[in-house]
Amino acid sequence: MSLGIHPLIDNGVRQGSTDFSGGKLYCKCSWRSRVEVTLNSNVAHNHACGCSKCWKPQGALFSVVGVVPRDALSVTANEEKLKVIDKGAVIQRYACKECGVHMFGRIEGDHPFKGLDFVHVELSDETGWQGPQFAAFVSSIIEQGADPEKMHLIRGKLNKEGLEAYDCLSPGLMDMIATYTAKQAGTFRAKM
Numbered sequence: 001m002s003l004g005i006h007p008l009i010d011n012g013v014r015q016g017s018t019d020f021s022g023g024k025l026y027c028k029c030s031w032r033s034r035v036e037v038t039l040n041s042n043v044a045h046n047h048a049c050g051c052s053k054c055w056k057p058q059g060a061l062f063s064v065v066g067v068v069p070r071d072a073l074s075v076t077a078n079e080e081k082l083k084v085i086d087k088g089a090v091i092q093r094y095a096c097k098e099c100g101v102h103m104f105g106r107i108e109g110d111h112p113f114k115g116l117d118f119v120h121v122e123l124s125d126e127t128g129w130q131g132p133q134f135a136a137f138v139s140s141i142i143e144q145g146a147d148p149e150k151m152h153l154i155r156g157k158l159n160k161e162g163l164e165a166y167d168c169l170s171p172g173l174m175d176m177i178a179t180y181t182a183k184q185a186g187t188f189r190a191k192m
């Protein structure tokens with residue numbers, strides 16, 4: 001049985017190159033009218049995400065999404081085809097109105113990840129992008145119809161491909177969120 005986790009994971013995760021410094025992402029429209037996003041940076045914290053909001057390719061249970069500094073991202077063709085799919089979400093996801101692909105997600109309000117844009121490197125023809133490092137929001141796939149009884153198979157496959165399976169974010173990202181929250185609360189480094 002093929003679990004269809006994600007094309008970048010199903011047949012083995014490929015790690016990128018450390019000296020890779022970015023490339024272009026394209027939506028799925030024909031080349032004449034496709035939205036083009038240029039990244040002047042590799043991604044970081046690249047991960048499989050099981051949440052219901054991140055864009056997934058057809059048939060995949062997970063999205064693969066990483067971050068770049070906001071200043072490293074520019075829309076370089078057909079920007080007028082982009083629209084924010086949910087203005088109420090923390091991450092404002094800019095999708096192509098025609099093919100539906102999410103080209104990037106941006107946080108505008110106060111947030112620990114403000115300044116980072118969320119992108120899907122599978123939209124690039126280039127190799128060298130950081131490979132997926134872990135899986136986040138794994139249990140959330142149940143909300144989209146996955147069978148709870150099959151979750152051990154999903155987590156097993158993720159682990160087999162070297163990805164730790166978390167039901168929220170990775171410890172590194174959770175620490176970033178908690179550090180931000182502690183600074184806001186005035187409790188940062190108050191103990192130990």
Ligand SMILES: N[C@@H](CCC(=O)N[C@@H](CSCO)C(=O)NCC(=O)O)C(=O)O
Pocket residue numbers: 049050051052053054065089090091092136137140143
């Ligand atoms: N069970 C929910 C979880 C949604 C969720 O909190 N998603 C995270 C991760 S997205 C990238 O890692 C998040 O930060 N969401 C903020 C946003 O999407 O605006 C579900 O599945 O919907």
Ligand SMILES: [Zn+2]
Pocket residue numbers: 027028029034035096097098099100101
């Ligand atoms: Zn498109």
Ligand SMILES: [Zn+2]
Pocket residue numbers: 049050051052053054063137
């Ligand atoms: Zn997500």
